[in-house]
Amino acid sequence: MCTAATYKTKDFYFGRTLDYEFSYGDEVVVAPRRFPFHFRYMGMTESHYAIIGMAYVAGGCPLFYDAINEKGLGMAGLNFVGNADYKEPVSGKDNVAQFEFIPWILSQCASVQEARALIERLNITNTPFSAELPVAELHWIIADRDGAITVESMKDGIRIYDNPVGVMTNNPPFEKQMFNLNNYRHVSSKTPQNTFGGGLPLDTYSRGMGGMGLPGDLSSQSRFVRVAFTKMNSVSGESEAESVSQFFHILGSVDQQRGCCDVGEKEYEITLYTSCCNTDKGIYYYTTYENHQITAVDMHREDLDGRELVRYPLVLGEQINWQN
Numbered sequence: 001m002c003t004a005a006t007y008k009t010k011d012f013y014f015g016r017t018l019d020y021e022f023s024y025g026d027e028v029v030v031a032p033r034r035f036p037f038h039f040r041y042m043g044m045t046e047s048h049y050a051i052i053g054m055a056y057v058a059g060g061c062p063l064f065y066d067a068i069n070e071k072g073l074g075m076a077g078l079n080f081v082g083n084a085d086y087k088e089p090v091s092g093k094d095n096v097a098q099f100e101f102i103p104w105i106l107s108q109c110a111s112v113q114e115a116r117a118l119i120e121r122l123n124i125t126n127t128p129f130s131a132e133l134p135v136a137e138l139h140w141i142i143a144d145r146d147g148a149i150t151v152e153s154m155k156d157g158i159r160i161y162d163n164p165v166g167v168m169t170n171n172p173p174f175e176k177q178m179f180n181l182n183n184y185r186h187v188s189s190k191t192p193q194n195t196f197g198g199g200l201p202l203d204t205y206s207r208g209m210g211g212m213g214l215p216g217d218l219s220s221q222s223r224f225v226r227v228a229f230t231k232m233n234s235v236s237g238e239s240e241a242e243s244v245s246q247f248f249h250i251l252g253s254v255d256q257q258r259g260c261c262d263v264g265e266k267e268y269e270i271t272l273y274t275s276c277c278n279t280d281k282g283i284y285y286y287t288t289y290e291n292h293q294i295t296a297v298d299m300h301r302e303d304l305d306g307r308e309l310v311r312y313p314l315v316l317g318e319q320i321n322w323q324n
């Protein structure tokens with residue numbers, strides 16, 4: 001499972017957890033403005049917005065999982081297994097393969113509004129990247145500091161939803177996730193009133209009782225509720241350190257520990273990495289399952305007018321700061 005979230009203080013932050021039982025060989029990758037994107041049906045883009053994100057690089061091609069561009073737009077793909085449906089290429093539409101969708105949007109859109117306009121003309125195709133890397137069944141969140149949308153390509157076509165909570169997980173489809181939040185109207189960060197009835201003198205014997213009823217399990221519907229509640233009630237200072245710290249705490253509410261989600265054959269889904277991008281400053285922060293120290297890559301420290309990908313393999317293994 002995976003979870004994505006947005007957060008605004010002075011700057012705008014966008015990130016996700018990537019939960020799975022194995023890593024493809026993830027790297028933080030910067031695609032500078034003149035890195036050529038060769039789209040299967042849409043030709044080649046020679047000059048575009050610079051992008052930084054998490055990707056698996058196959059044959060020199062960055063296959064992004066989540067990324068932001070230099071204009072402050074962010075986008076992430078999360079599993080949508082059994083519901084995602086991609087099509088054959090058709091004439092009269094912009095045919096973009098599923099694995100190209102992130103660079104297609106981030107290379108040319110500066111805002112959610114511009115992305116929405118492009119998606120109106122879009123047909124996401126079922127073209128695999130290669131025989132070894134078949135099509136991934138995903139849906140996407142696209143966000144800037146003014147709002148977010150969710151994009152789902154299903155049997156009946158592409159759906160674009162306003163995403164007023166700025167979070168996303170996996171199944172069921174977004175409409176159902178949003179409807180399900182109605183069931184949690186009563187949860188609160190405040191101490192609850194005693195409305196039980198009958199004049200029973202019920203006690204608030206613990207702090208945090210306003211949140212009772214929030215689901216604690218790792219299913220995608222439960223994580224959606226939990227991360228939405230955490231994000232909507234989040235309070236932090238506005239500095240970079242305070243904002244980034246708070247962002248990791250928001251996604252910490254849906255962290256997956258090894259052992260709790262058994263996917264069979266002694267394999268467990270875990271939070272392989274958590275990312276937090278400052279979309280205003282072009283910085284990609286991340287932690288990994290084995291490394292809780294925050295690592296950062298700043299796209300503006302690279303030559304953004306270059307033609308070559310810049311690749312940073314993830315820093316793995318705990319970095320313990322000994323005090324004696």
Ligand SMILES: C[C@H](CCC(=O)NCCS(=O)(=O)O)[C@H]1CC[C@H]2[C@@H]3[C@H](O)C[C@@H]4C[C@H](O)CC[C@]4(C)[C@H]3C[C@H](O)[C@]12C
Pocket residue numbers: 001002018019020024056063064065077078079080081099128129133134135136137138170171220
């Ligand atoms: C496995 C990842 C999603 C994690 C997730 O959502 N887990 C939830 C599990 S569950 O179902 O809800 O149980 C997805 C997110 C982005 C995906 C990758 C990107 O789409 C880029 C390429 C696309 C290629 O078609 C396949 C390899 C790949 C490199 C993908 C591998 C894999 O499907 C990734 C890494």
